[in-house]
Amino acid sequence: MTHTTRPAFRLATASLTALILGSGAAMADTWRYAFEEALDEVQGVFAQKFKEEVEANSDHEVQLFPFGTLGESDNILEQTQSGILQFVNQSPGFTGALIPEAQVFFVPYLLPEDDDQLFAFFRNSEAINTIFPELYAQQGLELLTMYPEGEVMVTSDRPIAAPADFNDVKVxxxxxxxxxxxxxxxxxxxxxxxxxxxxxxxxxxIVDAQENPAFFIESTRMYEVQDHITRLGHNNFTTALMANQDFFAGLSEEDQQVIRDATQAAFDHIIEYQQGLTEASLEAITAAKPSITVTTLTEEERAPFRDTAERVEATFLEIGGPRAQEVLDQMKADLDAAAN
Structure with missing residues (x-):
C-alpha cells in the first residue's frame, strides 16, 4: 500500500504546486490590446500610455498590436468579442453595423470645431458615459472611453469647394x-x-478621394497620391477603447480600477498630445509636397454642405437602432452643455 500511496502523494503535491504557480501566473497576466493605427499615430500613443500606466500600477503586462499585425478592423473587433484579445481601440465607423446608435458620430456638423468644447463634450457626455456603455455591453464589450483624434479632412485628386465638385467623385x-x-x-x-x-x-x-485627420494623412503618406486637402469642417474622428466584457467582469475590483485609471491617464495624455498636432501635420505635408493645396472652406462655402446634416440626421433616426432618438437627443444636450 505504501508503494501506491507515495507516488499518489507526490502526484498530488506536484498538482498542488502547479496550481499555486499557475494561479500566481494568472495574477500577473499578459493582456493583449489591438488598435487601428501605427504605434506612433494617435491610437498608438494612447495605447502606449495605457500600457505604461497598467504596468506601473500592477503586475500585468500589456502587449500591443498595431494595425495590420492581426488583420483589418473587423478582425480585431471579432477577436476581442471572442476573448482572444482583451482590449481593442476602434472607431464607431467600424462598429456602426454592430451598434447602429454609434453611427451618430457621422452626422455631419454635429460635433463642435472648437477644441475646448469638443474635449469638454468627450469628458462629460452623458451619452458616452451612460448610454453607450449599455449598448456596447449588449455586444459583449466593456466601453472604457471614447476620444477624438482630430478634424476630418478630405483629400482628393480635384479641388472641392462646393457639393457640385463631388459629382462623380468616388470617396x-x-x-x-x-x-x-x-x-x-x-x-x-x-x-x-x-x-x-x-x-x-x-x-x-478605384477611388478618387478619402477622409481622415491630418496626422493620418501625413503618416500614411496619402498626400503622395492626392493633390488637394479640403477642410469642410464637417467632423472630428472619434474612436473608442473597449475591453472584452467577460474578461473585465472577471477581474478583481483592484484590477478593474487599474484599467479605469490607466484609461483616464491615457485620455488626458492624448488630449494634450493633440494640441497643435493638426497644424504641425499640415506643415509637414506641404513641406514634403509643396504642390499640394490645403483649402479651408469659408462659412459661406460650408453652408450647402451644412444643409445636408438634417437629411443625414433623419437617416440616422431610421437606421440608428431602437435608441437612436434617445442617443441623438442626449448628444445634443451634452453638446449644448459643453458650449456653455
Whole structure:
C-alpha cells in the first residue's frame, strides 16, 4: 500500500504546486490590446500610455498590436468579442453595423470645431458615459472611453469647394451606412473600402478621394497620391477603447480600477498630445509636397454642405437602432452643455 500511496502523494503535491504557480501566473497576466493605427499615430500613443500606466500600477503586462499585425478592423473587433484579445481601440465607423446608435458620430456638423468644447463634450457626455456603455455591453464589450483624434479632412485628386465638385467623385469611406449616406448627401459616390486597400485604390483610380485627420494623412503618406486637402469642417474622428466584457467582469475590483485609471491617464495624455498636432501635420505635408493645396472652406462655402446634416440626421433616426432618438437627443444636450 505504501508503494501506491507515495507516488499518489507526490502526484498530488506536484498538482498542488502547479496550481499555486499557475494561479500566481494568472495574477500577473499578459493582456493583449489591438488598435487601428501605427504605434506612433494617435491610437498608438494612447495605447502606449495605457500600457505604461497598467504596468506601473500592477503586475500585468500589456502587449500591443498595431494595425495590420492581426488583420483589418473587423478582425480585431471579432477577436476581442471572442476573448482572444482583451482590449481593442476602434472607431464607431467600424462598429456602426454592430451598434447602429454609434453611427451618430457621422452626422455631419454635429460635433463642435472648437477644441475646448469638443474635449469638454468627450469628458462629460452623458451619452458616452451612460448610454453607450449599455449598448456596447449588449455586444459583449466593456466601453472604457471614447476620444477624438482630430478634424476630418478630405483629400482628393480635384479641388472641392462646393457639393457640385463631388459629382462623380468616388470617396473611400469606412463600412458604415451613415457615413455612406453623409457623402451621398454631399453629392459624392461613397465607396466602402478596407483601409489596407486605400493607398493603392487612390493610386489606381478605384477611388478618387478619402477622409481622415491630418496626422493620418501625413503618416500614411496619402498626400503622395492626392493633390488637394479640403477642410469642410464637417467632423472630428472619434474612436473608442473597449475591453472584452467577460474578461473585465472577471477581474478583481483592484484590477478593474487599474484599467479605469490607466484609461483616464491615457485620455488626458492624448488630449494634450493633440494640441497643435493638426497644424504641425499640415506643415509637414506641404513641406514634403509643396504642390499640394490645403483649402479651408469659408462659412459661406460650408453652408450647402451644412444643409445636408438634417437629411443625414433623419437617416440616422431610421437606421440608428431602437435608441437612436434617445442617443441623438442626449448628444445634443451634452453638446449644448459643453458650449456653455
Amino acid at each position: 473611400r469611406v469606412m463600412t458604415n451606412p451613415l457615413l455612406v449616406e453623409s457623402y451621398r448627401a454631399f453629392g459624392a459616390t461613397p465607396t466602402p473600402l478596407p483601409w489596407g486597400e486605400v493607398y493603392g485604390g487612390l493610386q489606381t483610380g
